[in-house]
Amino acid sequence: MRFLAVLTVRNEGAFLLEWLAHHRAVGFTDFLVFSNDCRDGTDAMLDRLAEMGWLTHVRNDGPYDKRGIQFTALKQAERLDIVHSADWLLPLDIDEFVNIHTGDHTLLSLLAALPEATAITLTWRLFGNADIRSYTDSTVTETFTRCAPVAMFWPWRSAMFKTLYRNDRTYEKLGVHRPRAPNLDKLPNARWFDGEGRELDDPFKTRRLFSNYGRSNYKLVQLNHYPLGAMESYVLKADRGRAVHSDHMLGMEYWVDRNFNTDTDDSIARTHPLRAPILADLHADPRLADLHRAAVGWRHARFFKLMEQEPYRALYARLLMTPASKPINHATATTLSQFAMKGRT
Structure with a gap:
């Protein structure tokens, strides 16, 4: 059984080894990694890992599709043998960690719990900043343990998912959150399940991007999402730019929606004994x-350089002044949803 994770990175060498070790531990057999415009040596790390037989590295230097850098990478991926030969596919980001709660916490245990599934939605659980200011060379999954409640009612991004799916040609194209271009002849045989083990209805097979609100979606598996990190790291993330909407600078709205x-x-932590060796x-x-030490040093130096520029200095000051986000209750979320529906009509 071949499980392939597809990853796009830029200037994230300091986090790369932890991410790879974790996902090898949970059962991914193959990694396809695209890099673009790296200044911290991430691309050199990927070249070395490719030499060691750890992964396949492709430089994604452009030109880019109008939908962004990540879409361009996924379009390239669709033509590669490593994708065609995989049994299961999952596009991921460097700040996302698959967290399996069943069996021995591996992908094979997850499939054993959902033997009829051809697609499984891995719903985000948002991990906040926990008021950590300074970036340090420590593991992400052990540093950040404060997170959103299990049942979230707002914002809709709190319930977004990534899709682990069988590569049986039901879908012809990779997507950031879900597979695209369904084969209408094969679609009726698709069986989608969520991380709680519930079978999902037809809209999930063709268009849904987020799970239903206000309930647990995590009994069997969740996707730990660490979109913020330390405040210093968030400033560097703003400098790096977004993988999908690369022309949109990250600001406080992104932070508040996720903190x-x-x-x-x-x-x-149950996977740490598997990850450690x-x-x-x-x-x-x-x-x-x-290369890892150089990437860590680059992050420290880059932050201090950015502090000489007003937009980034102002962003860092706002991060220091802004308290953690307050989850919205069901009644308030219902009111906000009504406003949104009225606006759409």
Whole structure:
């Protein structure tokens, strides 16, 4: 069984080894990684990892599709043998970690729990900043454990998902959140399930991007989403630009929509015993170790350089002044939804 994760990165070498080790531990057999315009040595790390047989690295240097850098990468991926030969596919970002709650916490256990599934929605659980200011060279999954409640009513982004799906040609194209271009002859046989184990209805097979609100979607699996990190890291993320909407600078609206810290979830620690030897082996390679240290140093230097520029200095000051986001209750979310529906009509 071949499980392929497809990743797009820029200037994220400091986080790469943890991400790869975790996802190898949970059962991904193959990685296809696209890099673009890296200044911190991420591309050199990927070249070294490709030499070691760890992954396939493709430079995504443009020109880019009007829908953005990530869409361009996924279009390239569709032509590659590594995609065609995979049994299961999952496009991911560097700030997303698959967290499986069933069996031995691997993909094979997840499929054993949902043997009829041809697609499984992995709903985000948003992990907030926890008032951490400074970036340090520490593992993301152990540093950030404060998160949103299980049942969220607003915003809709809190319930977005990524899709792990069987590569049986029911869908012809990769998508950021869900597979695209369904084969209408095969579609009736598709069986979609959510992370709670519930079978999903037809709209999920063709268009849905987020799970239903106000309930748990995580019994079997969730997608730990760490979109913010330390405040210093968020400033660098604003500098890097967005993978989908690359012309939109990240600001406070993105931060407030995701900075929930009311709950604690350290369930992903159950995979750390599986991850630890893999991560240690990666750091034991002298070239990777040097490149990792260089990426960490680049992040520190880049932050101080950005502090000389008013837009980034102002953003950092606003992060320092803004408290954690407050989850909205069901009644208020219903009112906001009514406003939204009225606006649409």
